[in-house]
Amino acid sequence: MxxxxxxxxxxxxxxxxxxxxxxxxxxxxxxxxxxxxxxxxxxxxxxxxxxxxxxxxxxxxxxxxxxxxxxxxxxxxxxxxxxxxxxxxxxxxxxxxQGAIATLAWTTADGTWHPDQAAVTAKGSTLDGSAHYVLDGDLADILLVIADTGEELGLFEADPAQVRRIHSTTMDETRGLAVLEFTGVAGTRIGTGDFRPALHRVRDIACATLAAEQAGAAARALDITVAYTKQREQFGRPIGGFQALKHRMADLYVLVETARSAAYAATQPDVDRARLAAVAKAYCTEAFSTVAAEMIQLHGGIAITWEHEAHRFFKRAHGSTQLFGQPHHHLSRVVPDLD
CATH class of the missing domain: 1.10.540.10 (Acyl-CoA dehydrogenase/oxidase, N-terminal domain)
Known part of the structure; x- marks a missing residue:
């Protein structure tokens, strides 16, 4: 790499x-x-x-x-x-x-992020429905909406002033999510034709990008954990010097590096981006969750206090697991028989 x-x-x-x-x-x-x-x-x-x-x-x-x-x-x-x-x-x-915040309202309450489904319906240019898990939806200046017209999915722009926006209280306070409620909201169609194929490609790019984010967070969580094990002493010596913990952290290092490789694989030319994005999302999700769990365990009691940052990595790991579809869903894209 x-x-x-x-x-x-x-x-x-x-x-x-x-x-x-x-x-x-x-x-x-x-x-x-x-x-x-x-x-x-x-x-x-x-x-x-x-x-x-x-x-x-x-x-x-x-x-x-x-x-x-x-x-x-x-x-x-x-x-x-x-x-x-x-x-x-x-x-x-x-x-x-230039930095204006835009967002894409798309997901139903079950949070599947399926490119063939939409939470909002469109009758002509009128939008109705409730979109969930909208990234920074309560802050966005530009609201884009995936809506089901009855025959196809379309991309619409909605007036933020007409949409009821509810900030979602989530476990991960570092990720802004919102519920957007559309009731007779005027929408402007963007593009023509069925947006489903395009939405598949958009999700693949989002998954590959999220995978890189997860790999970065996992790497930082490991760095913090390694530094802590060099400081914390047990039986008169740093706990990082014990062979069992050395092996565990070596395994985590391999996991982090392979996660980075999986994430960046989707950038290579002449690749099946959809397949590699699915692999990246599934693998990096599991890698980050594993590193975050080990971070909590190796820090001991301090890791579950508000004063220490370990709980923030743990929450981000579990929150990002749900984003753009869970790992088992993406694995089914790689090996269909797994679904």
Whole structure:
């Protein structure tokens, strides 16, 4: 797994911003341009690929940042791009590239994130229904909606002022989610034709990006745990010196590195991105959950106190497990007989 000098510089810059600023989104957008990474230059973006998006996501994961990158710069931006609507792209993408928060309302209450299903219905240009688990939905300036027209799925833009937005109280307080209720809301159709095939591609990109975020968070959780085992003493010596714990942390290191490889595999040319995105989501979810659980156990009682950050990694791990579909669902995409 190799990175270009530009990707390494991007990683270092994003990490420095996250270390210096408690509210980094504005700086990341204005000085680094992260909100426009995936957006072509013609629409005010940087025109970068999935690899650069994943580099940023990995660093945001290490910091457990609540920046609206995943929902806005990835999910919403790619939805607009996939719609292939030039008028909508010129109207929406420059704002997203500059840091306006956009979101995609799509998921039903069961949280399956299925590309063939929508939580909202459209009768003409009128939207009705309730979308759940909407990333930063209560803060978004631009609301995009997947709606079932009765014959196909379509992408719509809705007026935020007409939508009832309810912030969701979740275990992971670093991930902003909301329920959006549509009752006779006017919607503007973006693009034509059935959006289902495009939504599959959007979800694959989101899964690959989330996998990189999970790999970054897992790596940071392991770093913190290793440092702690070098400080905490038992029987007159650091617990990290005991062979059993050395073996456990060596296994975790292998798990983290293979998770990074799985995440970035989807960036390679001439690959089956859908299949590799499914592998990345399933593998990185399990890897992060395993590392977070070991972090709690190896820290002992301090890990379940509010004062220590271990519980935040544990909550992010379990929250991200549900995002964009659970691991067993994505495994069934790789090996259909597993479903």
């Amino acid at each position: 190799t990175f270009t000098p530009e990707q390494d510089a991007l990683r270092e810059t994003v990490r420095a911003v996250l270390e210096r600023h408690s509210e980094p989104w504005k700086v990341l957008c204005e000085q680094v341009g992260v909100a426009g990474l995936a957006i072509p230059e013609a629409y005010g973006g940087l025109g970068c690929g999935l690899g650069e998006t994943q580099v940023v996501a990995e660093e945001l994961g290490r910091a457990l940042s609540s920046a609206p990158f995943l929902g806005s710069a990835v999910l919403a931006a790619h939805a607009v791009l996939e719609a292939a609507d030039e008028t909508a792209a010129r109207r929406l993408l420059p704002a997203i590239a």
